[in-house]
Amino acid sequence: MGKRITVEDIAKQLEISSMTVSRALNNRPGVSEEMRKRIIDTAKELGYRPNQIAKSLVLKKTYTIGIVIPKMEHFFFPEALRGIEDVSYEHGYHLILTHSNEDRERESIAIQTLEAKRVDGILISVSEAGGNIEEYQNVVKAGLPIVFFDRCVFGIGASCVHINDEGAARLVTEHLINHEYKRIAHLRGPEGVSIGKERFNGYKKALEEYNLEYNAHLVVESGFNDDGGYQAMNKLLNLPRSERPDAVVAVNDPCAFGAIKSTKQRGLKIPDDIAIVGFTDDPRASIIDPPLTTIRQHAYTVGKTAARQLLTQIEEESDEIENITVDAELVVRRSCGCLGF
Amino acid sequence: MGKRITVEDIAKQLEISSMTVSRALNNRPGVSEEMRKRIIDTAKELGYRPNQIAKSLVLKKTYTIGIVIPKMEHFFFPEALRGIEDVSYEHGYHLILTHSNEDRERESIAIQTLEAKRVDGILISVSEAGGNIEEYQNVVKAGLPIVFFDRCVFGIGASCVHINDEGAARLVTEHLINHEYKRIAHLRGPEGVSIGKERFNGYKKALEEYNLEYNAHLVVESGFNDDGGYQAMNKLLNLPRSERPDAVVAVNDPCAFGAIKSTKQRGLKIPDDIAIVGFTDDPRASIIDPPLTTIRQHAYTVGKTAARQLLTQIEEESDEIENITVDAELVVRRSCGCLGF
């Protein structure tokens, strides 16, 4: 931040007061057209750039929203970010991007930074390590609008935008059941993260509905990445042959990719020996061998919706809380063996 | 931005001056340990959050760097962003993220916004539509550090971090030549963008070096996305059979994916009928059918290096300009037909 032209500089050059300059530059009434023109011209000439910092201080408004993202590597987040950006841009808001790297403490610091920067609102997807509930509550208490997206925290008085994780997991599990799979395993996400829990619930409810036995040995915690999926799948494949699953529901696509790798390494065929389905519709899902049956999440729409919800809260100063569900759909490809080829 | 606790509030509660509070909270000397403790305690109690806006105004420093990214959909950028974020975080800087969406005007607005927000520096990858040279020059003139990454603009007094695009394009083209391909086409990026031009130069130089005829019909502009690659490949395949290429160098992986789609649609086999190579090493490259021979770009390293260069300029107030090249490597997979299976 070097020396910059200020309204005062422009005022001096034209021998008028800084207020007139301010009025002219902000299209306020009370300035003669001639004066306004002269002011705008010299502003351009001098390369004036308004100081948004000073503006924010007096207006108590930054036109900035803070984002907390747990993991940039997941395709879901850049895509959601794109949705957030599009909506914010339309509304004249800008983004401060922070990254928790799935770390509790780093997330906590990120939130405090955003508060210090006086963002007008926060969009957050909580870290895999589980949430800083108290931190979130402080934000809510302080009257700073906050909207959770994808990985949510309920019951603290904040809005939430996510897909129907339980329903979608149930859908994909039922799809497997309907195609005669009997021993269906689940590579589950962390207990403390909403989507991990809900997808697990969906899986379980599908089993119950069809009177399939729930077997705790067939549920392995995997985290959200491919390495976790690889490790978890290894555990399942280390079971005695008779106890091995004939199908696997992975908590997300990266996890499914890890599971596919593990399966192939042992010379097993997908879907002939074992079916695998994912959740996300990562760009790789359609071109991996075999193409992955999965749930299409519409990350862009989730981002857009979350941003809209946040901006509504900000601009209408409403604190109406909403729990918004974005539609998801089953995408059937070869990895589940249901296409008949 | 609601009512927030200020240093003044803390000062009043303790019946001291706000300066003492400021000193205590910023670990400055000149406060008795006892006083410091009391101040920190009441700050916590009251839920004090420093107002970085006010701080920035007086310190003329925001600890924020602005990013301009042309297209979130390219895998390269989230990955570079991750590198940028990691380095910035270490240095205590935060990111304002803007998105030009490959649009000239939107890029221009983004830059002006970042100036208004008084970022301490800018990292930019220019839009496909070509650069706002004057805008960049104004930034440089204003003394605001700016570093280009990946898609650069040279000769305006700004640093640049990119891979050796020309060398890498030459490498991959030579690889094809060495494996007896004779009619090698190029799906090229836009004229006005550095990487488009340099990769084209690399392609051309490889041909020259091996005395292969350069044929302008075999060079088609494609843009940077898969649709552009698809369209461009269609043009090549519409040529009379004898004029068709036997190999194609795509300007990047998304473009190569489009070309692969076009080729498959016509029932042609890759690499038997036509070889295709890309540039990026997108996550899909390794799992598409056939796996794509490409250049691995190390986007994360590019982001990291660019951020480091920018922070050096900011913190050392040096305006030494550097043109930094990040290594890239050839990744040979099946799509070029050189693996012998």
Add this chain to the structure above:
DNA sequence: TTGTACGCGTTATCAA
């Protein structure tokens, strides 16, 4: 239509 005084929340400077 234009200008003056003051405040936003913080820190630097100088005095006590």
Add this chain to the structure above:
DNA sequence: TTGATAACGCGTACAA
């Protein structure tokens, strides 16, 4: 060790 004052750049409120 502590405090009073001014300043950062701008906009609000009121006066001329």
